[in-house]
Amino acid sequence: MTSPLLLIFILIILVSWVYYKLNRRIEILEKQISDLSKKESQENEEIKEIQNEEVILPTQATSYNFTSTATSTDRKETEQEIQKDWLVPFDFIKNNILTIIGIFTLVLGIGYFVKYAIDKNWIGENSRMGIGFLAGFILIIAAHFIRKNYTIFSSIIMGGGLAVLYFTTTIAFREYHLFTQNTAFLITCAITLLSIFLSYRYNSETLIVFSLFGGFLAPLMISTGQSNYIFLFTYLSFLNIGMLITVYLKNWKSVGWIAFIFTAIYLYFWTIQKTDLTTIIFYIVTYIIFYAFALQNYFKSNTLSKLDILMLVLINFTSIIGLVYIFNVLRYDPLSIFPLAFALINVFFAFREYQNKKFERNYSVFAGIGISLLTLAVALQFKTHLITSVWAIEASLLLYIWKKTNHSIFKVFFYLLFPLVILSQMMTWTEYINNEKHLTVVFNPVFLTSLVVIASCFFNLILLKKESKEKSDTEFFENTFKILCFGVIYLSILFELIYQLSSLHLVIILTYSFLYSIVFTCLLLSIKNQLSISENLENLLIYGALLLFIAHISSSQIVNAVLSKEIDLSFYWVHLIYLLPLLYFIIKLIPKSQFLKQKASYWIVSFVCILSVSFEFYRIYIFSNNSNYKNLFEHQEHFRVLYLPIIWAVLSCSFIFAGLKKNIPELNKIGFSLLGITILKLYLYDVWQMDNVSRIIAFIILGIILLMSSFMFQKFKNMLKNLVEKDENSADEEI
Known part of the structure; x- marks a missing residue:
């Protein structure tokens, strides 16, 4: 027992001493840099004062131009900031990877030390819990004292401390049963409230991300396997409301996206596990919360960023999938009530833009989502398949928004979603085989779903038609997409046709x-x-x-x-x-x-x-002779020997005539090749199969055709020769 504790104590002293030396050295360097920056700023101020004395005041027009230029510059900077928003989480991880790994390692180290102490029976269950809580609070207090000089570092340390508190509560409840589930839940809620308070107090987006992860994982940490979804989703709804308030106060968008992902997973998992009508309330509450989250920038500055648009698309269609699935499983009607309700909300905002005479991005987005939802409502009213219809319409909506906003992220999501539409449609087609009841013509769920996908494909093709027609690196992918669209349209109608004719x-x-x-x-x-x-x-x-x-x-x-x-x-x-x-x-x-x-x-x-x-001449010959199975072979042989050479001879003459008339050498070659095959067939096979009368008829007719062909060939040959000579003479006269 003594040796491990002594070793740990020595290591702590050594680390503290090294940290003290490094910290002292860093403080000296910071002081030197601060002195240099102050000196440089003083020199810059002196230069500016000298320049201001020599500058002539600009005219009013120049001032106006300068203002407009500054405004355009601000807009460009704003657009660049919006473009960078998508990469912020990745930049944060890249720049702080060592700190994140460090705190993760420290938490694991504390955990392994506690485990080692437990295995050696050094501490009891209550002491174990006390050590965990103490370690967590020590990390939080340490982060508090270094927050001014090391903001991000302190946030990560504080997040690690909160993680220790969460895991300590979980282990104390699940492994040692030191308190009840309600007490454990209250403790996790208290930790979540503490983390939210600290993140708001220290203005740290990093910290609230840690808090959010802890808040959404808390129900899993203290779960006993019993179903209490009303309590669960009430808790999640309050957590999301807190998220929404934080986003509106601090503009921390990453918080909303993390909350959306967790909430969607919880809702879908519970909907599939236990479909209940009460869950509809939580779907509607979730829809309102995240719709409001997506409209934060819209309410403040009447603009929608690409991530706001993406959230509007996702919250509308993910909510409809869950709600319609519940209605479908529980056999409630009408299925179109939710798409219609959500469509009215989006149409309201589109009408708001219309009244303000603003027909730009916002109007296009709201109108596009509204029309898509109305289309989906009609499709569901006719009992189409939910997932296939939703994905097809959503894919077209993403492509439409990309064309209106020119944000490539929507095109990427479209190309990711469209293959899923194809796979879902293929699964829909299998119902032609698996369906025990006979499906009505056209107005059946399978073909109506196919019609939705067909309409989506046509819409996508029309939108992509406006792309550049020049050859580019994306030509292969665009051709592949068009082939897939044509294939889906073709097969959808073909399978319906085959199914309806299957009894014939x-x-x-x-x-x-x-x-x-x-x-x-x-x-x-x-x-x-x-x-x-x-x-x-x-x-x-x-x-x-x-x-x-x-x-x-x-x-x-x-x-x-x-x-x-x-x-x-x-x-x-x-x-x-x-x-x-x-x-x-x-x-x-x-x-x-x-x-x-x-x-x-x-x-x-x-x-x-x-x-x-x-x-066709063969079939007409068979039908006109009232053939039956007994004399079919005889008639086939008679046609093959007597009539087929005549037909081929006529065709060969036609090819030669067309080739000479249109000056196409290939047709001449085809005509002579067919004529050669006909003659070879006649002399090598047909002559030996004919009776005398048929042989005479065949030779006479074929001879006449050959003579006429030769005559026409010579005539056209002379005609062409005369034309050439005439052109040459006229050219000589002009000279």
Whole structure:
């Protein structure tokens, strides 16, 4: 027992002696610096007096300009201060990291010493508690005496002392049961009041942060596991009211944010653990407190900083999530009552700005939040999914506020929240599979939620359209965002379509799905300028459309389904609807794009055309011959051997004709390539499969087509030659 105490005593003496020597040396240096600064200030005053005698008084106009310049300078300084507010906590930690680590280490050291003394049975339970309280008060008293010269250092030391008092109370209650829960709670409240008084007395934001942490952690420290949420949230409400008063008196914003985070955690945890109607009262009280916190600068100077705007967004939407969740679980109606009530509050402030003819940042923020809440109220009234709808609308609101305020923090939060919207929407889609009841067409919770997300995506795309069209480092992310938006819109409608058609034949489902996909892609391409779609994204959409055409044309099992009487023949006309977007795609969309700059593009588009004509003539041939499963193979073989070469020959001539007319060499190559394939197919395969009559017909028709193609080729060749000679002659005449 003697040796550890002796060692500690010696260490304390050594540390005190070193501290005394260092402190003495620092005082001497401070005195020297003070003398030098006084001397320098005297010299500066003498120089200013000499300059003032020579300066001529400025005119009134000059004075006015100087004033306006000073005002603008003050504004810039204010803006810089607002920008720095976000980094204040990080700067504080960076500049005082050693002090923070030191006090943390000291508290741990005291704790380990007390533990060591307990293990050795040196002190009893009451003595242990007494040592803890004594150590805490010693630190607080020491901080009191050094507060004038070392403000921040003393605040951290005092915060450490308060931490010791909190932990001592907790251990005395939980481990040693020296007093009841009520007594422990009163002691923690007293410590919190003491810390608030000291922070206000010494004007220390650092100290009140320590106090706030202790105040919010106190219920956890003395918790016994029993549910007494009314007492808990009453205590938290009073603590938040104290926070609000402190913020309005001292303008300590960090205090409000810490209180908001702790309060939100408590409220959400309790709402999920035990959903109770009484909790609504505490949600409303919390909303009023933190809404007032967000409007502190607005009431004082009619301005909203970026953190104030962020708090307005968070307190509105976090409160609605909790309140609507409670109503939904307890099956109360209407769910839209809370979004409507909060919307009216924001609309009131927007109307206030409107009456004052101020249509700047404040008006945009209040109006944006109000409209978003009204939209959410409509969405919830139609029983949409809460989290997905809230996040989608909140994401759009953040993007809107970023466009109005140009504060990048809102754009960052938008890009963080939007992936969560996508994930939440994907979880919403799973209800098409898991839902046991049949969902009504369109007016069902899943698709109505999808409509909210679709509206949000369109709104986001319109806002981002105003971004710079020049290529930048963010082009990849913007293209990715647009692809995600298009994907969500496309899949939302597709899944609803598939779900509502799920009771029909698979061919019908696939046909409608492909038709919808083709129309959707062509629609995007037709409004590419309005959506500011980049060249790379446009090419990607064109390739996607071509693949959809190929898949729809070649994979359709409509012939087999009609022949087996599973679907009616009239449905074939629905299948042919794709020809309209295909013609529009080839005639209107492709020529206006940069897609044709690539030589391979002509080959892909031509392949789609050949595929379409070949398959549709095949289906018409099968249906017109009243085929059935018994003679289907025979008719297929007859079409493949006799009619397909003729169709390809006609197409090849068409490609050659178009290539010559429009002077596109690639079309000529495609036409001759298809003609070569047709001839090879005819001589290597078809001739051996035909009867004599079919062989004669095929050779005659194919021969006529080849002769006509050759004639047209020669004619256009001579025509082009004459045009070239005519141009050369006219050029010689001009010379």
